[in-house]
Amino acid sequence: MGEGKKRDYFLPVSILIAAILVSVSLIYSAGRDGTAGPKDTGAGVQQAGPENMKPVTADDHIRGSIDAEVTVVEYSDFECPYCREFHKTMEQVMTVYGSKVAWIYRHAAFHSKSSQEAEASECTASLGGNDAFWKFNDEIFRVTPSNDGLDLSQLPQIAAVSGVDKQAFNECMTSGKFTDKIQQETQDAINAGLKGTPYIIVTNQFGKQYVIPGAIPFSTPLSPGGPTTKQIIDQALANK
Structure with missing residues (x-):
């Protein structure tokens, strides 16, 4: 009888320990790529990967020419601190490579405030065009503390700085007309292999794809021998 009770007690304890280990591994996997990543949504994609992008x-929201030799599609979250870091990296990319590179911004909204911020960016774009969108993008990354630290009451002012009318902006925000678009882009990011933000897919003119899996600096590797954003873009331009 004593042995039976021990076995009965051991089984639920084993299950509990296994569950804790799984939870810890999920938290640990967030790492350098910012957010804890998406939940399993059961999307009907056979295997997530950049080929599904x-x-x-x-x-799209494009900085540069759609006909550039290399496109850099960034799936990003306005409240992700690593996305804020990578925004500066991409500004450096555009300065160095000029017309050779096009920067495309898409939403991957996981933080609690980032969906409203993404909606604000879309309202700004609808009212002021592509240039206004990028001004909004630059400004929000400049002012947000990240990790849901931005006061959402600042959004109309950020939109105004970007060149759009506050009243029209507020009316657009009330409508919620871009909610579906933001949710769809976030799901598209998951289908394309996103596990955390930022998630970046580089494609050259021959259709070859290269993944930048997080906020990798422009020219300094995160670890000895690791890649840099510059190296990956150079590879794409050389079709290596």
């Missing part, structure tokens, strides 16, 4: 079109 939706093609770049004129409807």
Whole structure:
């Protein structure tokens, strides 16, 4: 009888320990790529990967030319601290490579405030065009403390700094008309292999794809022998 009771007690304890280990591994996997990553959504994609990324079109938010030799599609979250870091890296990329590179911004909204911020960026774009979107993008990354630290009451002012009318902006925000778009882009990011933000897919003119799995600096590797963003873009340009 004593042995039976011990076995009965051991089984639930084993299950509990296994559950804790799984939870710890999920938390640990967040790492340098910012957010803890998406939940399993049961999306009907056989295997997530960059080949599932939706093609770049004129409807995207593009800095540079859609016909550039290399496109850099960034799935990003306005409240992700690593996304804020990588925003500076991409500004450096555009300065160094100029017309050779196009920067495409897509939403991967996981922080609690980032969906509203993404909505604000879309409202700004709808009212002021592509230039206004990028001004909003630059400004919000400049002012947010990240990790849901931005006071959302600042959004109308950020939109105004970007060149749009506050009243029209507020009306757009009330409508919620871009909610579905933001949710769809976030799901597209998961389908394309996102496990955390930022998630970046580089594609050259021959269709070859290269993944930048997080906020990798422009020219300084995160670890000895590791890649840099510059190295990956150079590889894409050389089709290596």
